[in-house]
Amino acid sequence: MNESDQLKTIRERIDRIDDQLLELISERARCAQDVARIKQVAGEMNDFYRPDREAQILARVRELNPGPLSDDEAARLIREVMSACLALEKPLTIAFLGPEGTFTQAAALRHFGHSIQSTALGSIDLVFREVESGSAHYGVVPVENSTEGVVNHTLDMFMRSPLHICGEVQQRIELHLLGKGSDTSGIRRVYSHQQSLAQCREWLDTNLLQAERIAVSSNGEAARRAAAEPDSAAVASETAAELYGLNRLARNIEDEPGNTTRFLVIGRQTVAPSGQDKTSLLVSVRNEPGALYTLLAPFNEHGISMTRIESRPSRRGVWDYVFFVDIEGHAGDAQVAAALAELEQRASFLKVLGSYPRAQV
Numbered sequence: 001m002n003e004s005d006q007l008k009t010i011r012e013r014i015d016r017i018d019d020q021l022l023e024l025i026s027e028r029a030r031c032a033q034d035v036a037r038i039k040q041v042a043g044e045m046n047d048f049y050r051p052d053r054e055a056q057i058l059a060r061v062r063e064l065n066p067g068p069l070s071d072d073e074a075a076r077l078i079r080e081v082m083s084a085c086l087a088l089e090k091p092l093t094i095a096f097l098g099p100e101g102t103f104t105q106a107a108a109l110r111h112f113g114h115s116i117q118s119t120a121l122g123s124i125d126l127v128f129r130e131v132e133s134g135s136a137h138y139g140v141v142p143v144e145n146s147t148e149g150v151v152n153h154t155l156d157m158f159m160r161s162p163l164h165i166c167g168e169v170q171q172r173i174e175l176h177l178l179g180k181g182s183d184t185s186g187i188r189r190v191y192s193h194q195q196s197l198a199q200c201r202e203w204l205d206t207n208l209l210q211a212e213r214i215a216v217s218s219n220g221e222a223a224r225r226a227a228a229e230p231d232s233a234a235v236a237s238e239t240a241a242e243l244y245g246l247n248r249l250a251r252n253i254e255d256e257p258g259n260t261t262r263f264l265v266i267g268r269q270t271v272a273p274s275g276q277d278k279t280s281l282l283v284s285v286r287n288e289p290g291a292l293y294t295l296l297a298p299f300n301e302h303g304i305s306m307t308r309i310e311s312r313p314s315r316r317g318v319w320d321y322v323f324f325v326d327i328e329g330h331a332g333d334a335q336v337a338a339a340l341a342e343l344e345q346r347a348s349f350l351k352v353l354g355s356y357p358r359a360q361v
Ligand SMILES: O=C(O)C(=O)C[C@]1(C(=O)O)C=C[C@@H](O)C=C1
Pocket: 032, 035, 036, 048, 049, 050, 051, 053, 054, 057, 081, 082, 083, 085, 086, 089
């Protein structure tokens, strides 16, 4: 068989496989519709989105993936199929810290898939308010953000908000040089958020020393400007390139690749255990010698790993400290529940912000 005959044969096989895939995806979508009907009858109208179930499905896909696609790619594809199935049950509205084209939007799409209605909002407060009022089902906000520097504000919002953490998203921060043209010649200005400019300083010094660097409020705003000004470029994400119709003039220009940012999904719902969960707490203690040590001892006694601790000044009194603590496990797990009960005895204040599945995609 010559090459063109070989290609024809393989493409015919691909067509047959696509027919089967389409049939199977449609069958899956009909199952999701059946699930929706059962939830409606059971009165679980607010539980269409089930982060625990989605995490289990994605973990299973990773485990069973035979290759050659990577586990990440396989999970991403099933993530999109689930997103489309859920949209048939009930289209989700997701508020995120905008503008369009930021890494927060990329994180929202990574977590929920593309079959959502997303709303870009101007501040973290607005994202919380939109979800609290019920105008959006869920919100996505940065919590450990090396790019947009808003960690503390998100943590502070939890002190007064009744919302729960329903999930987390780990988003690789990949920065590209984006522009209207096809190469870097003629670029006089480079826009980006100041931290993104800092993260690409070596590359810019080597490749675009002559261009003026201009810090703007977000990478999305940088992309918007680069789309409007012919002799400009932006340092921003792939999402920004897609949204503003820009070309990638240079890929992955960050000086330290592998930089990851964590985002939180906030909602009014508490999430059932998925078997691979984390719990976030807000805990306050009086400023006495050894107070933190005593406070955290129950985790050690019950064999629970603490993955993060962050301290913030409390607004309730000069002597109080507030700690944001992440632990492994779900608040409903026996060991975690026992540790939390002891913690409550020792703390001046304890609030469980949520138990939620570890990031899966
Ligand atoms: O299992 C469910 O409860 C469903 O609604 C189905 C399904 C899916 O497509 O697999 C869809 C949305 C949920 O977030 C979880 C899973």
